[in-house]
Amino acid sequence: MFRPAIPITGGVLILAILSALAAVFDGDTMALSLLGPIGLVALAQLAMLLRRTLSAWLLLVAALSFLGITLLSYLLPEYWVSLAQWDRASAWLFGGIPLDAWRPALSVTLCLMALAINVAIRSRAVYGGPLLAGIALLLLLMQLIASLIGSDYVVPYAAAPREQLLLWGLLAGQVLAALPGWRAGALIIQRTLWLALALAAMVMLFWYQQKQLTEEQLRAQVQTTGQQLADRLTREIDEHLSAMQRFANFWTLFDRPPSQAEWGHQAAPFHRDFRYFLNIAFIDPDSRVRRIYPHSDINRQALGVRLFDAQPQGRAALSQALIEQRTGRTGVIELLQGVPGIIHYLPIPLDERQTLGAVAMVVSLPLLADTLFQQTDTRQFALSLYAGQGERELLSHWPEAALGPWQYAARLDVAGQPLELRIQPSRASLVQQLPRHPAVSLVIGLTLAYLLYLMRHAYASLARQHRAAHAANAELRREIRTRTQLQKEVEWLASHDELTRLPNRRLFLDTLKANAEQLPLSVMICDIDHFKRINDHHGHLVGDRFLNQLGKIGHEIIESHGGLFARYGGEEFVACLPGTPAEQAMMAAEQIRLGLQAANLLHHDGKPLTISIGVVTQVAGAVELASLMQAADDALYRAKAEGRNRVILAHSDHGILSDS
Numbered sequence: 243m244f245r246p247a248i249p250i251t252g253g254v255l256i257l258a259i260l261s262a263l264a265a266v267f268d269g270d271t272m273a274l275s276l277l278g279p280i281g282l283v284a285l286a287q288l289a290m291l292l293r294r295t296l297s298a299w300l301l302l303v304a305a306l307s308f309l310g311i312t313l314l315s316y317l318l319p320e321y322w323v324s325l326a327q328w329d330r331a332s333a334w335l336f337g338g339i340p341l342d343a344w345r346p347a348l349s350v351t352l353c354l355m356a357l358a359i360n361v362a363i364r365s366r367a368v369y370g371g372p373l374l375a376g377i378a379l380l381l382l383l384m385q386l387i388a389s390l391i392g393s394d395y396v397v398p399y400a401a402a403p404r405e406q407l408l409l410w411g412l413l414a415g416q417v418l419a420a421l422p423g424w425r426a427g428a429l430i431i432q433r434t435l436w437l438a439l440a441l442a443a444m445v446m447l448f449w450y451q452q453k454q455l456t457e458e459q460l461r462a463q464v465q466t467t468g469q470q471l472a473d474r475l476t477r478e479i480d481e482h483l484s485a486m487q488r489f490a491n492f493w494t495l496f497d498r499p500p501s502q503a504e505w506g507h508q509a510a511p512f513h514r515d516f517r518y519f520l521n522i523a524f525i526d527p528d529s530r531v532r533r534i535y536p537h538s539d540i541n542r543q544a545l546g547v548r549l550f551d552a553q554p555q556g557r558a559a560l561s562q563a564l565i566e567q568r569t570g571r572t573g574v575i576e577l578l579q580g581v582p583g584i585i586h587y588l589p590i591p592l593d594e595r596q597t598l599g600a601v602a603m604v605v606s607l608p609l610l611a612d613t614l615f616q617q618t619d620t621r622q623f624a625l626s627l628y629a630g631q632g633e634r635e636l637l638s639h640w641p642e643a644a645l646g647p648w649q650y651a652a653r654l655d656v657a658g659q660p661l662e663l664r665i666q667p668s669r670a671s672l673v674q675q676l677p678r679h680p681a682v683s684l685v686i687g688l689t690l691a692y693l694l695y696l697m698r699h700a701y702a703s704l705a706r707q708h709r710a711a712h713a714a715n716a717e718l719r720r721e722i723r724t725r726t727q728l729q730k731e732v733e734w735l736a737s738h739d740e741l742t743r744l745p746n747r748r749l750f751l752d753t754l755k756a757n758a759e760q761l762p763l764s765v766m767i768c769d770i771d772h773f774k775r776i777n778d779h780h781g782h783l784v785g786d787r788f789l790n791q792l793g794k795i796g797h798e799i800i801e802s803h804g805g806l807f808a809r810y811g812g813e814e815f816v817a818c819l820p821g822t823p824a825e826q827a828m829m830a831a832e833q834i835r836l837g838l839q840a841a842n843l844l845h846h847d848g849k850p851l852t853i854s855i856g857v858v859t860q861v862a863g864a865v866e867l868a869s870l871m872q873a874a875d876d877a878l879y880r881a882k883a884e885g886r887n888r889v890i891l892a893h894s895d896h897g898i899l900s901d902s
């Protein structure tokens with residue numbers, strides 16, 4: 243293993259431990275839940291680098307179990323295991339901490355898993371080490387970009403900078419340790435890696451896009467809910483305005499101020515239907531409160547109060563009703579009851595110029611909002627109603643659960659008064675609604691990329707082995723051919739003479755033996771006359787050429803007689819003629835003698851090269867090679883003795899040889 247990997251991984255481990263201690267101190271469960279497995283993987287990596295394989299595996303099993311559970315929480319559909327069930331399990335396991343408070347982002351989980359698996363396989367290329375490192379790198383780059391851009395996702399996909407740094411450290415350690423091994427198989431890795439890595443990158447982009455889309459859908463959903471709520475508020479206000487109009491119209495039938503009993507009788511149902519009407523009062527033309535419902539203690543204090551004096555903010559609106567006979571309304575004012583609200587003034591005309599008075603309806607905005615909020619599932623949203631554009635909070639409701647990262651603000655106009663309704667969903671409700679398919683397709687896609695790598699790597703390795711085997715086979719075939727050739731040459735050399743390329747003594751004797759029964763069997767021994775002189779005067783090379791020439795002449799003639807011409811040794815040649823009578827053998831010998839003489843092979847003195855030949859033929863009886871050869875040799879000796887350049891047939895001897 244490459245040494246720098248050890249200090250780098252050790253550094254990651256130390257930093258993870260220190261950060262985890264700080265996180266324990268701060269009670270930062272989110273950081274702890276990532277620092278824990280990072281520390282385990284770093285320790286496992288260190289153990290693997292120091293060849294403590296068993297310890298490394300145990301640590302990895304612990305880290306991968308945790309990461310596996312995290313991954314499952316992203317993948318399993320809500321209707322299989324609901325968020326509430328995950329929360330319960332998480333609270334049981336981690337002492338009351340809900341899932342969302344510790345669960346690392348999906349991309350972070352996958353990144354650490356890739357690094358952990360890479361430790362388990364020791365980054366070996368054959369098991370996908372380079373691809374796992376590549377996937378971890380892509381996920382880290384994605385996180386880096388996300389951190390730089392910043393985002394307000396429901397479920398973020400970047401770890402905190404410190405954790406990201408640790409992950410980079412782990413990856414660097416792995417790559418440094420694995421590089422020498424990867425270099426050895428660089429060619430196969432190159433062929434295998436890029437396609438799988440491109441697939442992984444595409445899958446990540448697809449996931450990112452899907453994630454964007456789902457987040458947008460969630461926002462749209464909350465926006466719709468918020469807008470519905472705002473519309474309902476507007477409708478509610480419209481309804482109470484028309485109800486008030488009906489109420490005011492009723493009193494135009496009177497030409498006198500109503501009695502308290504009449505007022506109470508008529509106002510009661512309106513007050514019951516719209517519980518946010520703090521009171522419904524009859525105001526005389528002098529702006530004094532004459533009748534009021536409900537007849538509560540606090541309301542009774544208002545009786546007789548001249549509103550032009552007591553409530554200057556409402557003066558313009560009240561004048562509109564009393565003098566101009568038009569509906570008037572205050573803006574959001576501080577009511578006598580100490581809450582913000584709006585007062586509507588509706589004229590009760592007597593005729594075109596005179597008014598009987600005005601109906602004042604005091605609307606408590608907090609109560610109005612509360613009426614509305616009660617119709618909504620307030621466990622899932624934080625709701626707040628503001629006067630103007632968030633200038634003054636009229637009512638707000640906060641659920642106990644943690645809130646999501648963003649809110650929607652709906653603007654509405656309540657009788658000319660701008661209000662803002664803000665809706666912020668709880669984080670849990672958003673997480674619950676998040677579809678699982680982007681996460682599932684990411685995990686499946688990355689798994690496919692991994693399998694693709696394994697498949698291509700196996701294929702490339704097999705192809706390389708196949709090529710090597712093929713080359714070895716070709717080499718082997720060449721070797722066999724060479725050896726067979728050599729074998730043939732050796733075999734040929736064992737039975738032939740290299741100079742004349744004629745059969746040698748051994749092959750001659752074997753042939754003779756093999757044809758011993760083909761009587762009459764003739765044998766001849768030929769010996770060049772005074773050959774020594776050729777060598778002495780012309781040199782050995784010329785001597786060789788002469789020997790060669792004789793070989794050709796003898797071979798041609800003897801072969802035409804159906805026999806075998808061989809070199810017996812030195813300047814001696816022999817012939818074996820099975821089934822050949824003495825006359826024919828003599829004739830053949832004579833042909834050789836004359837052929838040599840005519841070959842224009844000359845001694846230094848110009849005399850032609852001659853040959854002496856001894857011939858023997860066995861016509862009957864068992865052939866004895868030694869005596870047969872001896873008889874031929876004797877005949878040759880005689881030929882030499884009688885003056886050379888002649889053919890002599892052996893004497894009849896032992897009854898087996900013919901005589902001339």
Ligand SMILES: Nc1nc2c(ncn2[C@@H]2O[C@H](COP(=O)(O)OP(=O)(O)OP(=O)(O)O)[C@@H](O)[C@H]2O)c(=O)[nH]1
Nearest residue numbers: 769770771772773774775777782783785786812813
């Ligand atoms: N150039 C050459 N000479 C050879 C070869 N084998 C044997 N000789 C020579 O053949 C000669 C044989 O000589 P000898 O046996 O004395 O007989 P000769 O000179 O032929 O005389 P006779 O046989 O008595 O007529 C020797 O000088 C050998 O060196 C060979 O392969 N090449």
